[in-house]
Amino acid sequence: MGLSLNHFLVLGAVLFCIGLYGALAKRNAVAVLMGIEIMLNAVNITMVGFSFYNRVPTYATYLTGQIFAIFIITVAAAEAAVALAMIIAIYRKRSTVDVGEIDIMKW
Amino acid sequence: MDLVTVIFWIIAVILVGAALLVVTQRNIVHSALSLVIVFAMAAGIYLLLNAEFIAIVQILIYAGAVTILILFALMLTRTSNIQLNSNPNNKQWWLAVIVSAFVGAIIVYAAAVSPHAVAAVSDGSGQLPAGISNVVRIGQLLYSPTTYSYVLPFEIASLVLLVAIVGAIVIGRED
Numbered sequence: 001m002g003l004s005l006n007h008f009l010v011l012g013a014v015l016f017c018i019g020l021y022g023a024l025a026k027r028n029a030v031a032v033l034m035g036i037e038i039m040l041n042a043v044n045i046t047m048v049g050f051s052f053y054n055r056v057p058t059y060a061t062y063l064t065g066q067i068f069a070i071f072i073i074t075v076a077a078a079e080a081a082v083a084l085a086m087i088i089a090i091y092r093k094r095s096t097v098d099v100g101e102i103d104i105m106k107w
Numbered sequence: 108m109d110l111v112t113v114i115f116w117i118i119a120v121i122l123v124g125a126a127l128l129v130v131t132q133r134n135i136v137h138s139a140l141s142l143v144i145v146f147a148m149a150a151g152i153y154l155l156l157n158a159e160f161i162a163i164v165q166i167l168i169y170a171g172a173v174t175i176l177i178l179f180a181l182m183l184t185r186t187s188n189i190q191l192n193s194n195p196n197n198k199q200w201w202l203a204v205i206v207s208a209f210v211g212a213i214i215v216y217a218a219a220v221s222p223h224a225v226a227a228v229s230d231g232s233g234q235l236p237a238g239i240s241n242v243v244r245i246g247q248l249l250y251s252p253t254t255y256s257y258v259l260p261f262e263i264a265s266l267v268l269l270v271a272i273v274g275a276i277v278i279g280r281e282d
Contacts, residue, residue: 003112004228008156009218011119015126017211022130024203025196030180031135034142037173038126041149044161052156052234053225060234066158066241067248067257073161073168074264078271080173084180085279091184092281100197 008049015042029087029097033080040076044069115155122148133195139177146170157234160242 022035051065125144132138146169153162249261
């Protein structure tokens with residue numbers, strides 16, 4: 001049996017769940033960020049998979065899924081840079097990176 | 108099973124295993140190093156899907172830049188050895204297990220029952236005009252100002268990156 005689109009969709013789903021667990025359950029803010037990066041990668045795999053299996057004439061040549069994945073990578077890199085700057089700024093002020101203790105905006 | 112399927116399963120198993128290592132290890136530096144394996148294996152998946160340009164970009168940006176950024180952040184926020192031995196999960200970790208399993212079940216169910224507008228099986232043909240490689244095609248789609256292209260989103264993405272650079276410097280500055 002060969003590969004089908006569902007292989008890549010299920011792989012993306014499993015990876016997304018692992019990243020979601022990491023983002024929800026971790027105490028260290030950097031570990032939360034790692035979970036988010038895994039989730040973004042899972043979405044990218046799904047996007048590129050859809051692009052590969054798209055056989056619609058003319059539209060398949062626009063490679064929309066791959067272009068979308070490139071923009072996701074761009075935004076993810078910007079997000080990682082800003083988030084890590086925020087984590088370092090918070091650490092400098094409060095000497096902790098535990099997301100449970102950073103509750104100054106909690107009502 | 109043909110060769111492509113075997114390679115897919117090898118990469119998929121390593122990918123999921125490394126991702127599980129990222130979220131389960133107690134030492135966060137080891138998690139960051141496992142993240143490199145996750146990114147490299149994702150690049151392998153992109154190569155299987157005929158997306159050479161994204162595979163290279165994945166290696167350069169994720170396995171190179173983002174991982175180094177994360178390791179630097181870990182180095183700068185090192186509190187003490189107490190943190191190494193403390194529980195890395197918060198009190199609601201079982202809730203996180205339930206939520207992520209639920210979300211995963213929904214995604215797999217939706218992918219299984221929904222009719223796909225795209226072909227279920229493909230050899231990747233019919234995507235690129237004859238004689239044009241993946242990298243050339245993406246270059247045409249991103250930069251060409253005359254034909255169908257993504258020039259405007261590309262320029263907006265450069266603005267996003269500029270704002271992110273200035274923002275990261277302003278937020279992270281000591282004063």
